[in-house]
Amino acid sequence: MSENSSINVGPPIPPLSTGTVGSSSSNAIPSAATEVSVDSSATSAVLDDIEKVISISLRTDLYFNSGIRDFAVGFIQNLTGLSEKWAYRFQSIVDELCNNAIEHGSADGDSISVSFAFTTTYVKVWVEDNGSGADSITATDLSKRLEELRVQNADPTQNFALRGRGIVKIIESWTDEFTYEDRPEGGLKVTALKHLANAHSEDVELNAVEGVTFG
């Protein structure tokens, strides 16, 4: 990471309600490493299910995206037990989220936050911008735009548009939950979650149909 980026390992961010548009959130962009306190009487099963979070603050420079993609691949492969296919899919998911945050969210020279979290049952990534960008949008704006894009992308044989595939075709196809909400400080928090069981099931189905393994 360059001097303009930092990796912060912070406390688990409380899970938010899903499917909420325009709701406010009290989760600030993680800014400093803090200690994680654990109840010593908790069972190992509970400890295993605590959401482990890694947050990275990035300057709004597309050049850093390749590094974040590489990080996503390593994170998924090494920490979640998911297949190589899902590691590569998550590099695309993270890339699309970051590109949108940089293009529509935070101004040049400002920053976005990229966070990765996992438990024994799911993996989650989210990106936060601060709304300083000239083209920043609200959760309501995004909702309307996504509806338009879903129509545009309904028939890929008729869709030759240059843009509009990142969320409605890539992220929504490869994740189980996609949510977005306005941040009280400004900007958006956009989250994509995949249940590990679903990912494993899809791998089994694909291998049964095609008789090949990914890679």
Next chain:
Amino acid sequence: MASPIEITISDKVVPTGRMVKIVRFSGLFDESNADDKSVVIYDLINTLVPGAILIFDFSELSYMNSKAIGYLTDWYLKVTNDKQGMLVLTQLQSGIIDILDTVGTLQVMTHFVSMDDAVAYASQ
């Protein structure tokens, strides 16, 4: 600074005597370079004669994002509609197959496992 990508264009004479353009993409085709590098292909398309055949070799292309895919579909439209030509893909890495299949591009564009298969198709 942008992610590294190289686009090389060469000519190949197929068994029927026709000339095809082999366009090899090497590296990462993403948000940082897609706008600038797309000009290379648009300039190529502008020089094509009607009925031209392009084979895109993706053997060394390890990443495409949605913007790059958008350009790919636009090039396909221009080659097939504006130039009444053909554009096929070959030697796609598994991650590229996965993303192009997911967005539906492979419902429109033909792809081949090997360059020989693509050349044979272009030779028909």
